[in-house]
Amino acid sequence: MHDHRRLGRELDLFDTDPLMGAGLPYWLPDGAVVRHVLEEYIREAEREAGYRHVYSPVLGKRELYEISGHWDHYSEDMFPPMDLGAEQMVLRPSLCPHHALIYRSRSHSYRELPFRMAELGGMYRSELSGVLGGLTRVRAIQLNDAHIFCTLDQAVEEAAAALKLIGRAYADLGIRAARHRLSLPGEGGGGKYVADPGLWRRATALLREVLDESGVPYEAAEGEAAFYGPKIDVQFADPAGRESTLSTVQIDFHQPERFDLHYIGPDGAKHRPVMVHRSIIGSVERAVAHLVEQHGGAFPAWLAPVQLLVLPVSEAQTAAAEKLLVLARQKGVRAELAGPEHGTLGARIRAARLVPYQAVIGEREAEADGAPAAVRLRDGRRPGAVPAEELIGRIAARVAARGPELWDAPERGDAA
Template identity: 70%
Template structure:
């Protein structure tokens, strides 16, 4: 595996500056292209799975996090409140309280459930400087977050569907989980008291853990139990990855929460005409964009899957005489949504330019013969070479393969 902290900077994916601050990397053009491709991908996956995408503010009043339980159980990892007039505003450490309020803003019938809400949104963690590094441990995070509001009898099916989405996304990204964890409360856990680590009651925790265990067992997935690793509001499935040094971290997660629906007084009208409390499932398909990209760099190096590659097609005119045709190819490629660049003849010999751009999924060589016939000869990253074919035909095929 590669070290993303070194390679990511060399590839122009991200960098940092002391004037911005530790744990606050910025995205360079290549990184922005990867990030945008991931965001488009996950938005499409979620839309097809019945999620409604939303946007919410990165700030909230301190009172919001007092209600959710974050202030009493998680404030050490939050930034201090900002005094604005008579209010105290806080950079949010998670998106779930905002989504709970969005659900509460409208009345809901059992016919609407499960209601699936998703967002790629910013959140902020007050990480100590000693643990920060590259894109894996940062202070400003773009999280692929989602919350499902459902009835109790829908929980297992929705959690299993979320697990299926996670596994499919990992496959499409070309990554593999190192292991699955069932993260549980500590073995000596106490629940509900002001000085305890966990909110709620023992019965709801046991039920949530049992439901998640059934999901993993039903999917035939081997997993380890991890006492003490649960969130303060509920147990969770954590899908782990390893970095180049063998260090493990969580990329994707599924959590069952009986606490916040109670705290925010969430309701739906059941088939019996009475009010009922929904269950809240937290799930993140690809985790934070930062950690996902860090892992993609470490797994793939510079050779990203075609749909994620910052530059998907490099056009190589053999000489300056073919550069006009190369510019036309670039224009057509960009119009088809292909991320393309030209490696001009004055940048080196053809062989040198081919080596320099070897990580691009596709290279299109244009010599006098191809220029005269308005054709492209494609070389794939794998080494496969294709005979020259009409420009439109070649570009349509590349766009289709990327899609």
């Protein structure tokens, strides 16, 4: 497995600057493409699964986090409050208090449940300098977060559906988890966890049911729970063997109580909803780190910053190459041109070894009907001369399919 910190900088995906500060990476153009495509993918997957998206501010009053319990149990990991007149404002360490307020702002009937609310939003953690590294531990986090407000009878089904959505996303992204963990509170805890044994027993029993019904092997780990409840964590390991959590599913009885959330039941009375927290790809930063390490920078074609590189052999073929470039971009394929000013053809091909598709245009291709290009695939296959329209159509189809295959099927005479 590759180290994303080294490879991410070599591939011009991200970098840092001392004036911005430790744990605050910035995204370069190619990295921004990967991030944007990943964000659009997860939003689309959530919309298909019945989620509604919201936006909420990254600041909140200190009182908000006192109500949620973050101030009592999590303040050491939060940035200090900022005085604003008579109020104290805090950079949020999570999105769930804001989503609880959004739910509370309108009345809800049992007929509306489950109510699935999602957001790709910023949050901030005051991580110590010694634990910061690359994209896996940062201070400014873009989190793929969602909260499902549902009845008790719906909680297991909703949590299981979230776990299934995580599995689907991993298949599309071509990444593999190291293990699943049922994260439980540790003995004592020293005030780290909400003191409500009944809450913990109920939530733990429901999550065990989710894992057992899903058939996912898992291990219990004490001392790894959220302060308000147990959670299912999907764990990944970096090249040094250090584990980090990417995706989570949690069942929460605590915050609905703290924020006095309710819905109107069929009996006309108020009832307390269950709050299911879930994150499909976790933070965008950590997800990209794992993608880099899993694929070594050779992203699936639909995620690749550049999907097609057009290579005119000499200046004489530049006009033909530019026509192919324009066609590709019109069809939504991310394409770039690398002309002879960038070196010999062999050097340009080697430099673009991670680009899924290369289209070489020489004298013969430029003069032929149908504007063909000699196609080279990243995996070493050479389908040969393919007309421009067909080439772009095939690339667009493979990108839309989000599969691992670069070409529909090996062609006769292709390189293995």
